[in-house]
Amino acid sequence: MGIQERKTRHKEDLRKRILEAAKKLFVTAGYEATSIRKIAQEIEFSPTTIYLYYKDKSDIIYALHQEGFSMLRQDFQPLMEVESPFERLKAIGKCYLRFGLKHPDFYEVMFMMKDPMHYLQIHCVDGAWEEGERVFDFLLQTVRDCQEVGYFKGLDTVQVAVQAWSSVHGLCSLYVSGHLRNMMEVILNNDEQEAMVEKAFRVFVHYLESTK
Template identity: 25%
Template sequence: MGITERRNAEKDALRKKIIDAASEILINEGYENLSIRKIAAKIEYSPGIIYHYFKDKSEILKFILKDGQSKITKIINEISIDENEPEVAITNVLRKYIEFILEEKEQYRALLMSNLDGTDSSVKMLYAGVSKDKKTIGSMCDCIQIGINNGRFKKVDLELTAQIIWTSTYGLISRLIIEKDIPKEQQNKLIEHHLQFIINGLIGGKD
């Protein structure tokens, strides 16, 4: 490994240490207790070093969100779409997404269930035209369109329907995180009923 490659590897390693420390503070102490100074103390570096990588804590949060969104996009890309059964792709994507978030629920709670500075633009999904900007919405629109084209789904506004599907899914996830004492069996029933309800809404009442 040459000098340049070694330096780049060291930078990547330190950036990861900063992100991991910030994530741990977010999860254990909450956003209000997150600071550059606290991150620096945790990784035993000076605050100045961290500012060399990130201009402020909101930029660190954006980095964490972007990483999470990349993982979600990977999940979506791994789901194949059978044009004869697009509802299978929709349920598979949503189920895998729910499972992923529940595995990372403490980070999800810290990032998306708090009013965090500088993250609004990263998580917004209710504005008109979002399907062109967000992979999650765009892919859902594509699946719904396939179902409409082959007569399996009724005609709907693609973007609005995709937005409602995703926001209702976020709502279920949020309640599952907040209500920690829900038995696993009940949790699974809620998830499966949610998925079936969505598909019934797409199929029911076709023109």
């Protein structure tokens, strides 16, 4: 390995450490309570080092936002080969749930924290949100394909897509926030959250099947 390659690898490793430390602090302490200095302390570097990579903490949280959406798009990629539109729609929902359960910290940054959206409003021209738009466009096209084979008759495509997204998001957010576990322990004397999420998703799919 040459000198330049080692330098490049070192920079990427440090960038990943900064993002991982920031993600941990954003989720556990909150965005407002997290400072560049605290992130630097977490990785045992000076704040000056972090400023070599990111201009401020809003830049960091948006970088995390982009990374999370890149991961989600990669998970969605194989689903593009699913020929049946309705099976593809179910697979999108399952994949989305699996992502939320597997990466709750990323999910919180991507879909539950308002701070990356503030960054978009300030820095992105005409409110462009490329990473999010790609994910939603895939869902939207799948709903459109479902309508072509008889599902969701007479319903607006965008409204169906938003309803499907919000329903599955609700399950994920209940899981990530801990509200689902608390409810299950108090009311059902059961803490098997993932099993409950799966069962609730099957009920949602049953509802979708009835639309044809």
